[in-house]
Amino acid sequence: MDYRSGCQGEVFLPGSKSIANRALLLSALAEGTTVLENMLDSNDTQHMRAALRALGIEVIDRVSTQEGGARTETVVVGGGGLFNAPTTSNEQPLALFLGNAGTAMRPLTAALAASQGEFLLHGEPRMHERPIGPLIDALRQLGAEIDYPEQDGYPPLQIHGRALTGGQVRIDGSLSSQFISALLMVLPLLPQRSEVVLTGTIVSAPYIALTVAMMRHFGAQVEWPEPHRFVIAGGQVYRSPQQYWIEGDASSASYFLAAAAIAGGTITVHGVGTESLQGDKEFAKVLAQMGAEVDYQPRSIAVSRGVQPLRGGDFDLNEIPDAAMTIATTALFAKGPTAIRNIYNWRLKETDRLHAMATELQKVGAEITELEDAIIITPPLEIQHAEIATYDDHRMAMCFALLAFTPAGVTILDPDCCRKTYPHFFQDFLALCRLPQNP
Numbered sequence: 001m002d003y004r005s006g007c008q009g010e011v012f013l014p015g016s017k018s019i020a021n022r023a024l025l026l027s028a029l030a031e032g033t034t035v036l037e038n039m040l041d042s043n044d045t046q047h048m049r050a051a052l053r054a055l056g057i058e059v060i061d062r063v064s065t066q067e068g069g070a071r072t073e074t075v076v077v078g079g080g081g082l083f084n085a086p087t088t089s090n091e092q093p094l095a096l097f098l099g100n101a102g103t104a105m106r107p108l109t110a111a112l113a114a115s116q117g118e119f120l121l122h123g124e125p126r127m128h129e130r131p132i133g134p135l136i137d138a139l140r141q142l143g144a145e146i147d148y149p150e151q152d153g154y155p156p157l158q159i160h161g162r163a164l165t166g167g168q169v170r171i172d173g174s175l176s177s178q179f180i181s182a183l184l185m186v187l188p189l190l191p192q193r194s195e196v197v198l199t200g201t202i203v204s205a206p207y208i209a210l211t212v213a214m215m216r217h218f219g220a221q222v223e224w225p226e227p228h229r230f231v232i233a234g235g236q237v238y239r240s241p242q243q244y245w246i247e248g249d250a251s252s253a254s255y256f257l258a259a260a261a262i263a264g265g266t267i268t269v270h271g272v273g274t275e276s277l278q279g280d281k282e283f284a285k286v287l288a289q290m291g292a293e294v295d296y297q298p299r300s301i302a303v304s305r306g307v308q309p310l311r312g313g314d315f316d317l318n319e320i321p322d323a324a325m326t327i328a329t330t331a332l333f334a335k336g337p338t339a340i341r342n343i344y345n346w347r348l349k350e351t352d353r354l355h356a357m358a359t360e361l362q363k364v365g366a367e368i369t370e371l372e373d374a375i376i377i378t379p380p381l382e383i384q385h386a387e388i389a390t391y392d393d394h395r396m397a398m399c400f401a402l403l404a405f406t407p408a409g410v411t412i413l414d415p416d417c418c419r420k421t422y423p424h425f426f427q428d429f430l431a432l433c434r435l436p437q438n439p
């Protein structure tokens, strides 16, 4: 079988991790009850849901049937403001384990710094290697009391929650946009007006716009007069929109869209399209630049293989760091080299993704130049079979799945690590792709 003739179908995407964890937090802080439809059921959102329950918020998961099958929906009974932690029986801080979920650790740090109670936020060993200093520095400017029990600048964190008033704050956004998102979400609930100035070169910028859009959807006023400055009135309340549909995950969409660009046939992903709030919807435009045919609709994207073979290119993918990993493995199927630039913060995520990617791509025969903030990939004449290590990084597992389209196939070690954001990924992927060994 021609390995390039193998994909066809429709994918009803699981909910976006980024939107799900923001929606859970905003619903918990809001007045009123919110039904979150198309909830992502994965480790990252389970950590957020468990943490909210431990904080005394009622969070009920139930099953609903939708186009695309049974989905979880989550009902959150909002607390109408910042948290008031239940006291622990032994007068110890309330310990919240947040796995390796950046979208739980960073926003909860900001919310709990301004809440009542003593908290210990911790996670998996890798979470304790991922920086959080710029967020803590910003919160301390507002009077927050946060200690580092182990290493300065990294979780675990001991948070002595206290009423913060708001005010002027500068925050460095050069390592992660999540610090800015976390800070912004808490500011409307403080009594006084805040003004936030972003410093450093901002990374992953679309995630900040996503945060602002969702804060507004939950009733907060956010002024964004200049790219690096926000003004947020104090004394606001978040209001439940009652029902909130969580878009499909645009990063998860990338594996299916790339599969169609490589293997032929057409794949349509439902749940993300031109109307999407997620920056990763731009991923398919990169595929188009490489030669794929792309059709954007308001809530879906379809990709087919182009007439000409895929070609490499030189891309600055700072705005789509997660989907950018999928371009790295797609590059193996393109003519000529591909450069992915301005991705230093790959090094700060589930693993040092720049180094992990370089190491594993070399195993299949690619020639790799690994720079401090970029990777240049020259595909081999023939992709070799290899055992791909995944470094407990869901995206390493999912983007290397594309190598199943080579005659040599691929072995992916610990594929279950995709439970962080997409527990059923391999079932969904194999169902759509007629692979050489699965004609």
Ligand SMILES: O=C(O)C1=C[C@@H](OP(=O)(O)O)[C@@H](O)[C@H](O)C1
Binding pocket: 017, 018, 019, 102, 103, 175, 176, 177, 178, 181, 203, 204, 207, 321, 322, 345
């Ligand atoms: O705010 C978010 O939901 C996210 C922001 C990005 O992180 P950085 O801002 O750290 O690049 C992204 O990689 C992560 O998966 C989700």
Ligand SMILES: C=C(OP(=O)(O)O)C(=O)O
Binding pocket: 100, 101, 102, 103, 322, 349, 350, 395, 421
């Ligand atoms: C970087 C990621 O996760 P986190 O939200 O933990 O930063 C990711 O999902 O690729």
